[in-house]
Amino acid sequence: MLYVLRTGVAWRDVPAETVGCSGVTAWRRLRDWTEAGVWPRLHAALLTELRRADLLDLDDCAVDGSHVRALKGGTTWAPHPWIVPVPAPSTI
Template sequence: MPDELWEIAEPLIPGFSPRPQGGGTALLDERLVFTAIVYVLTSGCTWRQLPGEFGVTRSTAHRRFAAWTAAGLWPRLHLAVLDELGGCGMVDWSSAIVDAAAVRAKKGAR
């Protein structure tokens, strides 16, 4: 993962809370977990297909993905990346595409 993306993402990642049942293993490097999650999201593989080379178990990656999703990480990260790219003049704000998967269509709306 590029250092530039990690520099944007790191301050947005919610603090880690230990699992309620306790016990267990040492804390993982958040960058390793983030990299594994981004791999799954961008490669199209399933959580079960997450390669062991990431150093993160699929259950840990999926659990952290669910926690970060509930905490609203992904929309905040999206805006932060757009802000960074826009500040560098790398985004053409004169046109946009609305993704129907991200915009709610109300029944009967005109």
């Protein structure tokens, strides 16, 4: 998987002799592990180990919510402006 990310090649073009399996096999494993929920569990385990070893420094960090669902659009405190269609000027 890292080979594909680093080189940008298609899965079918992954050289089996370099990575140890065909690109199709690697893609299938990625799909299966994703469906099995491996990545969130691996992420949680890594954070746990880093905290345990006192190697997790959150002074310099970024929060990325691109993979977190906003349930029902989240809570908003700003008033919602009404959107009223404005007729376009006539071109006749």
